[in-house]
Amino acid sequence: MTVSDPVSRLGTHEVFNQPTPRGARDLWANDLALRDHAGAAGADGARLARVGALYGSEALLQAATDAQRDLPRLKLFDRSGRRVDEVEFHPGYHKLMQEGLGAGYASVAWTGQPGGHATHAAMAYFQAQLEPGVACPLTMTYAAVPALQADQKLAETWIPRLSSGIYDPSMRPIEEKAGATLGMAMTEKQGGSDVRANTTRAVREGDVYRLNGHKWFCSAPMCDGFLTLAQAEGGLTCFLVPRWLDGERNGFRIQRLKNKLGNQANASSEIEYVDALAYRLGDEGAGVRTIIEMVHHTRLDTALAPAGLMRAALAEAHWWVEGRSAFQRRLIDQPLMRSVLADLALDTEGALAVAMSMAAAFDREDEESRALARIGVALAKYLNNKRCIAVVGEAMEVLGGVGYVEETPMPMLYREAPLNSIWEGSGNVICLDVMRALVREPETGAVLRKDLESVSGADRRYDAALKGHFERWPGLPQEAEARWFSESLATLLTAAALIRSAPNAVAEGYVTSRVVGARGSVHGAVSGLDVDAILSRLANGS
Template sequence: MSVSPPRAELPTHDVENQPVPRVPRLWADDRPLREAVAAQGGDAQAVQDYAAALSGAEMAEAGRDANRNAPELRLFDRGGRRLDEVAFHPAYHRLMTAGTTHGYAARAWEEAPGGHVAHAAMVYLHSQVEPGTCCPMTMTYAAVPALAADADLAAAWTPKLTARGYDPRPVPLAEKAAATLGMAMTEKQGGSDVRANTTRAEPEGAAYRLTGHKWFCSAPMSDGFLTLAQAPGGLTCFLVPRWLEGARNAIQLMRLKDKLGNKANASAEIEYRGALAHRLGDEGQGVRTILRMVHHTRLDTAMAPAGLMRAALAEAAHWARHRTAFQRKLIDQPLMRAVLADLALETEGALALGLRVARAFDEADEPFARIAVALAKYLSNKRAPGTIYEAMEALGGIGYVEDTPLPLLYREAPLNSIWEGSGNVICLDILRTLARDPAAGAALQAELIRAKGADPALDAALAAHAARWPGLPEEAEARLYAERTATLLTAAILTEAAPAVAGAYIATRLGDRGLTAGAFAAFDAAPVLDRVLP
C-alpha cells in the first residue's frame, strides 16, 4: 500500500538532511546473522521466517506501543473479589503471539537439527523489536529440561509449553491450548543466595502448600512458576500452577516493579498464601533441579545483548549513510567510520559467540556449553551498554529522544547482565566450573587451540594468557580473567565463523587500544562496515 509521505516544506523552512526512519529488514539487512546461522548449523529458513514476521514498520510500532503502555496491576474486581491479574496492551499480546507461533519457546525441543541455534537467533531478532516480551518466552523455553526431573509433570506441562500458540486466558492447564512457565526464586534477604530463602513448603498428601514471599517474579501472568522453598528435607524445587480447577491458586500479587526498562514485561512481588505446589525433583535438591532452567535462560541472556547492540548499530549506520555534516556523509568521515566499525565488531563478536554456544546445546556438548555460556553472558552484557551509548551518540541529540529506538535499547542494556547471575556471580561460577569440572576446561582449551595458526596476533595473545594464568586466578582477578578468556574465545570462533572480520576483531581487541569506541590504530574499516547494512 502506498503511503503519502509527511510534508517536508514547512512555512518557516524545508526539512532537509533528516534521514527518514529506518524500516527494519531483519534478515535481508543482516549479513553477519545469515553467515553465523549457517556456520553453526541453524535452521536458516525458520530464522528467516521469523525475521520476516518481525520486520517492517508495523511490528516496530507494536514494540513501541508495548513499551509506552505499561502493564496494569488489577488486584480486585469491582465487587472486591481478588483477581491478582496483570492486564497488557494489545501490542504485548501481538508480540507474544508472533514469538510463540513461530516456535521461540518450542523449536529447540522439536528434534529438528540446529534447534537451539535457531532459538538463539530468534532471541537475537526479537530483542531488536521488543525485548520485554522475550522474558516469558525465554523462561518457557528454559523450563522444559527442568521438568524432566518428574515424568508426570513433564507429561502434563511440556506439550503445552512447546505448543505453537499463545493462550493468555486465566484458565487451568487442562483447558489451555498453549501455556507459559515462569520462575520465582529471589527473596528480599538473599538475592542470588537462594539458599537463604525462607519460603516454607508443607506436605499435603502428594502435594505441598507454600507460604512466603518472592521479591522478583517476572511475567506473573504465566500459567505456572518454578520456585524454591524450604521443605522438610531442605531447599526444594516446586512447580506452582497459577490456575486451579474451579479456583485461583493462593498467589497474591503485591505490586509491580517500576523498572528502569523492560517496560512491556511485568515484574512483580508476590506472596504465597498456602499456594498449592508440586515437588519437582527430590527434597533438598532444589538448586540442582532448577539449574537446568537457569543454564538455558543464560543462553538467552547471552544472545539478547547481541540483538540490542545490532538494533543500535543498524540505527547508527542508517543515520550515518544518510546524514551530511561538513559537506560529507557521516559514513565517509574516517573517525565516524572507525567508531561504527568498532561497534560492528562488538556486535558481530557477540552474535558469533552466542550462536557457537547454542550449537554446543544442540550437540549436547555439556562441558563446553557450561563454561562458554557463562563467558558469553559476561562479556556480551558488559559490552552492550557502551556500544548502545556510542550508537546513540552517533545520532547526536535525536538519539537521546524517545522518537528513536535508542533510549529503549539503552534502558534495556543492563538487564541481562543482572538477570540469572550478575557479573560477580557469573565470574565466580566460571572459576567454580573450571575448578570442579576438568572436562569444561578441556573443552574450552580445545576450542581455543583449534584457532591456533589462524592469526599471529591471536597466537601471541593465547600464549600470553596461558603464561599469566597457568592455573586459575585469585578471586579478585576473576573479572579480568573472564573478560580476557571470553574475548579470546570470541576471536577464536570468528576465525572460523567470520574470517572476513576476525583479523580486525583480533587487532582491535587483543592489540593496542584505548578505552572508548574507535580508540585504536587506523585500519581499513570497509570490510567491516560493508557487512552492517547492504
C-alpha cells in the same frame, strides 16, 4: 488509497538533511553477520528467513511500540472487592507473544530437528531488536522444558503445552489449555543471588505441598506456572506452582509491579505465596540442582540479547550516518565516523559469533559439547553484556541530540543495555560460577582449552595471547582476579568464534583491537582496521 508524503516545506523553514524514517526492515536478509554465524551454527535458515521478515514487519514494529507505550497495569481486585491478582496488557503485547510462540521461539529447540537451539538463539537475537520485554516469558517458557524433565508426570502434562507454539492467555487450569507459558520466582530480598538464604516454606500435604512466603522478584506473573524455590523439610527444593486451579484461584498474590529502568513491557512483580498449591520437582534438598537446568538455558538468551541490542543500535546509527551530512560531507564518508562505526561493529559481531557458537554446542549431543556449553555460555553472557552498555551509548551519540529523544529507539535500547548483565547471574556471580565449574568439573577446563586451541595457526597474535593467558594463570586465579580471568577467556573465546566463521577483516580486526589491545579506551580510538571491509557488512540494509 494513496497516502501523501509528510509536508517538508513548513511556514518558517524547509525540512532537509533528515534521513527518511526506516519503517519495515528484514532482520534476516539485511544482516550478513547473522546469516554467517547462524549458518556456521547449523540454524534453520529457511525458518529464520520467514521469522526475520515477520519480526521486522510494520505490524510487529507497531505492536512493539504499543506494548512499550501502554504499560502493564495491575488489577488486584474486581469491582466487588474480590482478589483477582491479574495484570492487563495492551493488545500489542499479546500479538508479540502470539507471533513469538507461533514462530517457534519456545519450541523449535525441542522438536528434535537439527540446529534447534541455534535457531531459537537467532530468534532471541531478533526479539531483542524488536521488543526485549516480551522476551522474558518467551525465554522462560523455552528454558523450563529441561527442568521439567525431573518429574515424568509433570513433564507429560506441561511440556507438550509449553512447546505447542500456541499462545493461550486465558485463565484456566493447564489441563484445559493447548498452549502454556511458564515463569520463575526465585529471588527473595534477604538473599538475592544467594537463593540458599530463601525463607519461603513448603509443607507437604499428601501428594502436593503448600507454599507460604515472599518473592522479591517474579517475572511475567501472568504465566500459567512458575518454577520456584522453597525450604522443605529436606532442604531447599524446587517446586512448580500452577497459576490457575479448578475452582478458587491458587494462593499467588501480586503485591506490586516493579517500576524498572527498562524492560517495561514485561510486568515484573513482587509476589507472596499464601498456602499456594505446588508440586515438587526433583528431590527435596535438590532445588538448585533442579532449577539450574532452566537457568542454564535462560543464560543462552541473556548472551544473545545484548548482541541483538547492539545490532539494533548499530543499525540505527548506520542508517543515520548514511542519510545525514555535516560540514559538507555525508557522515558515513567521514574517516573518524567510519572508525567509530567499524569499532562498534566488531563488538556487535563478536557478541553474536560467540553466542551462536555456544548455541551450536547446546545442539550437540556429546559430553564435551555439554561441558563447553556450560562454561562457554557463562563467559559469553559476561563479556557480551559488559560490552553492550558502551556500544549502545556510543551508537546513541552518533545520532546526536535526536538519539536522546524517545521518538527514536535509542533510549529504550539504552535502558535495556544493563539488564541482561544483572539478570540470570550478575557479573560477579557469573565469574564465580566460571571458577566453580573449573574446580568441580575439571574436564570443563580441558574442553574449553581444546576449543580455544582449535583455531591455532590462523593468527599468530591470537596464538601468543592464548599462550600468555595460560602462562599468567596456569591454574585458577585468586578470587579477586576472577573478572580479569573471565574477561580474558571470553575475549579469546569470541576471537576463536570469529576466526572460524567471520571474514578475515572482522576476525583480524577483533584480534588487533581486543586480543592484542592495540587501541585506546573508547570506541573509535583504534587504527589498523580494514574499516571499508568491516562496514561493508552493514551496507545491505541496516
